[in-house]
Amino acid sequence: MENSGQVFDVIVIGAGVMGSSTAYHTTKRGLTTLLLEQFDFLHYRGSSHGESRTIRATYPEDYYSSMALESSRLWQEAEAEAGYRVYFKTKQFDMGPSDNKSLLAVISSCRKNSIPVRVLNQDEVFEEFSGIFELPEDWIGVVTEFGGVIKPTKAVSMFQALALRRGAVLKDNSEVIDIAKDRETGEIVVLTGGHGEYRCRKCIITAGAWTRKLIEKVRGLLLPIQPLETTVHYWKINEGNEGKFTIENGFPSFASYGDPYIYGTPSLEFPGLIKIPMHAGRPCDPEDRTWAAPTAQVELLQDWIKGRFGDLVDTKKPVMTQSCMYSMTPDEDYVIDFLGGEFGEDAVVCGGFSGHGFKMGPVVGRIAAELVESGRAAGVELRHFRIGRFEGNCKGNVKDFDDQVKKSPTGKPVTSVLIP
Numbered sequence: 240m241e242n243s244g245q246v247f248d249v250i251v252i253g254a255g256v257m258g259s260s261t262a263y264h265t266t267k268r269g270l271t272t273l274l275l276e277q278f279d280f281l282h283y284r285g286s287s288h289g290e291s292r293t294i295r296a297t298y299p300e301d302y303y304s305s306m307a308l309e310s311s312r313l314w315q316e317a318e319a320e321a322g323y324r325v326y327f328k329t330k331q332f333d334m335g336p337s338d339n340k341s342l343l344a345v346i347s348s349c350r351k352n353s354i355p356v357r358v359l360n361q362d363e364v365f366e367e368f369s370g371i372f373e374l375p376e377d378w379i380g381v382v383t384e385f386g387g388v389i390k391p392t393k394a395v396s397m398f399q400a401l402a403l404r405r406g407a408v409l410k411d412n413s414e415v416i417d418i419a420k421d422r423e424t425g426e427i428v429v430l431t432g433g434h435g436e437y438r439c440r441k442c443i444i445t446a447g448a449w450t451r452k453l454i455e456k457v458r459g460l461l462l463p464i465q466p467l468e469t470t471v472h473y474w475k476i477n478e479g480n481e482g483k484f485t486i487e488n489g490f491p492s493f494a495s496y497g498d499p500y501i502y503g504t505p506s507l508e509f510p511g512l513i514k515i516p517m518h519a520g521r522p523c524d525p526e527d528r529t530w531a532a533p534t535a536q537v538e539l540l541q542d543w544i545k546g547r548f549g550d551l552v553d554t555k556k557p558v559m560t561q562s563c564m565y566s567m568t569p570d571e572d573y574v575i576d577f578l579g580g581e582f583g584e585d586a587v588v589c590g591g592f593s594g595h596g597f598k599m600g601p602v603v604g605r606i607a608a609e610l611v612e613s614g615r616a617a618g619v620e621l622r623h624f625r626i627g628r629f630e631g632n633c634k635g636n637v638k639d640f641d642d643q644v645k646k647s648p649t650g651k652p653v654t655s656v657l658i659p
C-alpha cells in the first residue's frame with residue numbers, strides 16, 4: 240500500500256473543516272502530514288458542507304470571543320495564500336428579550352474583550368437596518384462589526400488544496416478502524432478499512448459526529464458527544480425586496496436569542512433566497528438519519544419570520560432544506576485535549592463543536608498543530624475544553640444562562656462520560 244512504509248510526523252483523522260485546517264497548519268510548520276477521510280472528500284454526510292456559516296465574536300462565554308477574532312485573521316491569511324475568497328464580512332446583529340441572560344452575557348463578554356458593541360432599542364434597530372428588522376417593544380438589538388459569512392464546502396476545499404500544496408498526503412474513502420501504540424518504536428499505528436496501515440509520531444482526531452464512536456473504540460472512553468440531526472431552511476424573499484437582504488446593502492449575519500434560538504445569513508449563495516434555520520436538532524446515529532425537517536420547527540420559523548420581516552419574506556414554506564449534523568457536548572463547549580491513556584500527549588482530539596465550530600476552523604487547526612508540535616498552544620486557555628471536566632460531572636462547565644441549542648423533540652439527554 241502506498242505510503243505504508245513512511246512514518247508521518249502527523250496523521251489527521253477526518254477531513255471536515257477541523258481536520259482540513261489542521262492539516263494545513265501542521266504542514267505550515269513543516270510537519271509531514273497524512274489526512275484520512277472515511278467518505279469522499281467534500282461529502283455532505285457530516286457537518287462542514289453547504290453554502291454558508293456565520294462568523295461572529297458575540298458569545299456569552301468570553302473565552303470564545305478572542306478565538307473568533309484570531310480565526311477571522313487566520314481566515315483572511317489562508318484566503319490570501321489561496322488567492323480566492325471564502326469569507327464575506329458584514330455586521331453581526333444579535334437580538335432578543337431585554338432580560339435574556341445569554342444576550343446580556345454577550346454584551347458583557349464583548350465589553351470584557353474590548354469589542355465595540357452597540358445596544359439598541361426597537362426604534363434604533365428599525366433605523367439601523369432601514370426598517371427591515373421589526374423587534375417587539377421589550378427586545379433589544381446588539382450590533383458589532385465582527386460578523387460575516389463563510390462558504391463551508393469551498394473553505395474546506397481551500398484548506399485541503401493549501402495542505403496539498405505544502406506537501407500533505409490526502410486520502411479519502413479511508414475509514415480509520417483502529418489506532419494503536421507500537422510499544423517498541425513508540426509510533427502510532429493507524430489502521431484503515433481494506434487493510435491500510437499507516438504510521439506516525441502524533442495523531443489528531445477530528446472525526447466530527449463520529450468522534451465518540453472512534454474514541455470509544457481506541458481508548459474505551461465514552462466521550463459525551465451526541466450527534467444531532469439538524470435542518471437548514473431557505474426562504475424566498477418577496478419580489479422587489481431581494482436587494483435589502485444583501486451584504487452590499489448592510490444586511491447582517493444575525494441570531495435571535497430566547498426560545499427558539501434562530502439564526503440567519505444575508506442573501507448570498509442563492510440570489511433571492513435567505514437562510515433562516517433554527518439552532519436545534521434531534522439526537523441521531525450518524526449512520527441512521529431521517530434527512531427530514533420536523534414540521535413543528537417550520538411553524539415556529541414561520542411565526543418568527545412574519546414577526547421580524549413582515550411581508551418582505553414569503554413564509555408559506557421553505558423553498559429549500561438541507562440536512563446537517565451537530566456534535567453536542569452537554570455544556571456546548573468544545574473538546575480540545577490530549578487523548579491520554581497509552582497515547583498520552585501523542586494524540587489530540589478535537590470534537591464536540593456543538594453547532595458553533597465552523598468559524599473557529601483556522602484557530603482550532605492552529606491549536607491542534609501546536610499541541611502536537613510542542614505540547615502546548617500559545618495564547619489560548621484550554622481549561623474549558625478539557626476532557627477531564629466531565630469526570631464525576633456529566634454536565635461539564637457550569638453556565639449562568641440557558642442552553643443555546645434545543646435538543647428537541649425527544650429531549651433525550653446527552654450520555655455522560657465513563658472513564659474506565
Ligand SMILES: Cc1cc2nc3c(=O)[nH]c(=O)nc-3n(C[C@H](O)[C@H](O)[C@H](O)COP(=O)(O)OP(=O)(O)OC[C@H]3O[C@@H](n4cnc5c(N)ncnc54)[C@H](O)[C@@H]3O)c2cc1C
Nearest residue numbers: 253255256257277285286287293415447563592596597598
Ligand atoms: C446546519 C449547520 C449550521 C451550522 N452553522 C454554523 C455557523 O453558522 N457557524 C459556525 O461557526 N458553525 C456552524 N455550524 C457548526 C460547524 O459546521 C461544525 O462545528 C463544524 O463543521 C464541525 O467540523 P468537524 O470537522 O468537527 O466535523 P465534520 O465536518 O463532520 O468532519 C469530520 C470528518 O471526519 C470524518 N470521519 C469520521 N470518522 C472517521 C474515521 N473513522 N475515519 C476517517 N474519517 C472519519 C467524517 O466523515 C467527516 O468528514 C453549523 C453546523 C450545521 C450542521
